[in-house]
Amino acid sequence: MVTHSHPARTRTRTLFCPECGRETTEFHGNRCRDCFIKSFSLIDCPPVIKIHVCPVCGAYFAAGKWIQVSDMKEVLFSELSRSITLHPDASDAKLDFSEEEIDQSRYMVHITVGAVVDGLDISATADTEIRIIKETCDACSRIAGGYYAGILQLRADHRHIREQEVERCIELTDHLLKNLFDKGDRFAFVSKIEELKEGVDLYVGSITSCKQACNAIIRELGGTSTISSSLAGKKDGENLYRVTCAVRLPAFVRGDVIAVQDRVVEVTRQQDKQIHAIDLSDGSNASFGTDAPAVKLGSRNDAVSSVLVAIEEDTVQVLDPETYKTVLLKKPAFLHAKAGSDISMIVTAKGLFLLPE
Ligand SMILES: [Zn+2]
Numbered sequence: 397m398v399t400h401s402h403p404a405r406t407r408t409r410t411l412f413c414p415e416c417g418r419e420t421t422e423f424h425g426n427r428c429r430d431c432f433i434k435s436f437s438l439i440d441c442p443p444v445i446k447i448h449v450c451p452v453c454g455a456y457f458a459a460g461k462w463i464q465v466s467d468m469k470e471v472l473f474s475e476l477s478r479s480i481t482l483h484p485d486a487s488d489a490k491l492d493f494s495e496e497e498i499d500q501s502r503y504m505v506h507i508t509v510g511a512v513v514d515g516l517d518i519s520a521t522a523d524t525e526i527r528i529i530k531e532t533c534d535a536c537s538r539i540a541g542g543y544y545a546g547i548l549q550l551r552a553d554h555r556h557i558r559e560q561e562v563e564r565c566i567e568l569t570d571h572l573l574k575n576l577f578d579k580g581d582r583f584a585f586v587s588k589i590e591e592l593k594e595g596v597d598l599y600v601g602s603i604t605s606c607k608q609a610c611n612a613i614i615r616e617l618g619g620t621s622t623i624s625s626s627l628a629g630k631k632d633g634e635n636l637y638r639v640t641c642a643v644r645l646p647a648f649v650r651g652d653v654i655a656v657q658d659r660v661v662e663v664t665r666q667q668d669k670q671i672h673a674i675d676l677s678d679g680s681n682a683s684f685g686t687d688a689p690a691v692k693l694g695s696r697n698d699a700v701s702s703v704l705v706a707i708e709e710d711t712v713q714v715l716d717p718e719t720y721k722t723v724l725l726k727k728p729a730f731l732h733a734k735a736g737s738d739i740s741m742i743v744t745a746k747g748l749f750l751l752p753e
């Protein structure tokens with residue numbers, strides 16, 4: 397036997413919308429769907445939004461501080477998001493906009509917002525004008541005013557700092573400050589470079605960036621630093637400090653040939669207060685404290701080419717590049733050349749020396 401069953405009859409209550417009088421089964425806040433959507437105000441947007449933008453660096457001022465941005469569209473979007481108020485019942489909001497340039501400092505922005513309210517997809521549009529107000533930012537006005545929070549003093553120990561060393565220090569500093577600036581340190585800038593007879597001073601906008609530049613220089617070029625801080629005044633009741641980072645590049649650099657403790661050595665590196673070198677007479681490793689009295693005899697740049705005449709067990713015969721006479725020297729451990737080949741030598745006040753390859 398087959399039983400036919402009818403589905404249960406469901407009856408939804410049909411009522412009249414108090415606003416438009418239409419019959420409906422779907423109510424939202426005591427109104428029909430259409431009346432609810434019509435009366436609902438999804439967004440509230442000011443007719444004009446002002447944005448302060450720095451004409452020098454392009455930073456813009458938002459929520460009490462200057463922010464660096466690369467794209468104006470990004471600024472418009474974040475300012476709109478901040479200025480538009482959505483109805484508290486709205487969820488899953490999607491903001492979209494298109495802008496029209498009225499002139500260089502004004503944009504007309506057409507905004508479209510879609511959201512879900514009481515289970516209904518609702519959308520709304522609004523227009524607002526964005527006015528760009530040019531204002532020099534805090535960092536740019538400080539740079540222009542020569543502001544600084546740290547001085548990076550570039551010097552060398554017992555000698556004058558070389559031009560190419562200064563250039564490298566400035567390069568390293570620029571690179572580091574740019575990184576810090578991109579990471580949000582808006583005062584990572586150099587506002588002044590001062591050349592003095594004892595060296596070069598860089599005036600840096602923030603204490604952190606000054607210290608980090610100092611460390612980066614020593615990491616690459618060696619030497620030592622001393623950091624001191626002093627009270628520079630008060631601002632809003634708080635003490636303002638400045639730092640001085642004094643960099644002292646090593647007295648001797650890689651490739652320098654020096655006389656120290658009765659030996660003639662070629663400097664390989666200096667770390668902290670130790671000079672590491674190779675003894676040119678026998679090829680052994682040598683190291684000295686930076687306080688050991690030392691005299692520079694020359695540098696690898698002064699090397700001359702000569703000929704290795706003969707090699708014996710512990711000695712070699714070389715041609716003196718100045719007199720062309722054969723000279724007998726101790727055979728240094730670094731020598732691997734064969735008799736008859738060209739070799740590199742240095743003529744110093746302490747005699748002739750072979751240089752490591
Ligand atoms: Zn209605």
Ligand SMILES: [Zn+2]
Nearest residue numbers: 450453533536
């Ligand atoms: Zn600026």
